[in-house]
Amino acid sequence: MVFEDIYRDYWNKVFRICMGYVNDKDLAKDMAQETFILIWRKLPQFRNESAVGTWIYRIASNNCLRQIERSNRMPKTELPEQIEDTLEPDMEWQSRLLYKCIAELPETDRIIISLELEDVKQAEIAKITGLSESNVRVKIFRIKEKLTQKFKQYEREY
Amino acid sequence: MSENIDFKELWNRGKASAPDVSEIFAKANRLTRKTRCKIWWSNIILSITILLMIFIWWYYQPQLLTTKIGLILILIAIVIFLVTTNQLSPLLAKADEETDSRHFLEQVIRIKHKQEFLNKTMLTVYFILLSIGITLYFIEYASRGSLLFQVLAYGITFAWIIFNWIYIKTRTIKKQQKAINDIIARLEEVNGQFGDSPLN
DSSP: OOHHHHHHHHHHHHHHHHHHHHOOHHHHHHHHHHHHHHHHHHGGGOOSSSOHHHHHHHHHHHHHHHHHHHTTTOOGGGSOOOSOOTTSOOOOHHHHHHHHHHHTSOHHHHHHHHHHHTTOOHHHHHHHHTOOHHHHHHHHHHHHHHHHHHHHHHHHHO | OOSSOOHHHHHHTOOOOOOOHHHHHHHHHHHHHHHHHHHHHHHHHHHHHHHHHHHHHHHHOOOSHHHHHHHHHHHHHHHHHHHIIIIIHHHHTOOOTTSOHHHHHHHHHHHHHHHHHHHHHHHHHHHHHHHHHHHHHHHHHHHTSOHHHHHHHHHHHHHHHHHIIIIIIHHHHHHHHHHHHHHHHHHHHHHHHHOSSTTO
16 A cells, blocks of 8 residues: 555545544645655555545544644644745535534534545444444435535525 | 535645655754754753752861752752753654554643643752751751851741742742643543544
8 A cells, every 4th residue: 555645545534524524625625634644654654454445544533633622732734835836726604514513513523524525434433432323314314414405594694 | 515516626725735755854954953852951951960960069068967968959950950951842742643543642632731840840859958958958058057057047048948849949930830730631631522423
């Protein structure tokens, strides 16, 4: 497994998960970079016991959860931006709204719905989060309901 | 459920230009260097402290055993303090990111509890050793002076120790505890979100 391939294939996926978690583009990019640093360091020990995707999403999700202990002490600026982002077209407002709604959910719900939207199978989501499959299914259903409600409410307000 | 919102489509619009892969390597190396640098610094401070103590021992040639014991206790106190703050805590902070989130959170909570215990215990041990050490160290030099000097020297020293014990130690521990406890509370709250029942 070559790191460069993983990086190319998973950058946007990992970025979106971080973005769903914090809804802050710069912070999400920093978190995605941290995730890839972890992946790079741990890759030599990766033994294919689980699918590489599951492994990556586990690291990404746990790194998101790490924000809980960092949020009070780690300033965002600690990991500076290197590449200019001017070429990136801004996300449209509906998409931005979706990320905003997700980031307002409870932490674990953010991760579960992000993985679901990333088309990760429910059995894999169960392996990533440590929940049972049936539990994941029910939770996804409820989160989607909550998300739709929130989304529509905001849409009306704008 | 709404049929007309395609969340997946909206979700997939979220993209960010990936920094060049060499940037990831560079950053990883920088982080490693930073950690190494931190360990180096604590080792340098530790070495300087030990050298200073040896110098005092050699230069002033203390006669009484109490002075020597005092010096050793002060040294142990400083070493304990430095080791705890600089090396033990980061070691404890290593959680396994490759496990599932539920276990990960439990692990982090356990680590934080350990850290809380360590901080509290080590700080108490540090203050006790330092106080006894300073008191013993002073015996020899105070006994050489007049009674007034002795009373003053001990009075000031004890006042200083009591001030440290009551004010600084209590405050420091309280501050550290609050920071860690806040994090533990947040972590437990998030872990509770997983709950066993899907109804949670």
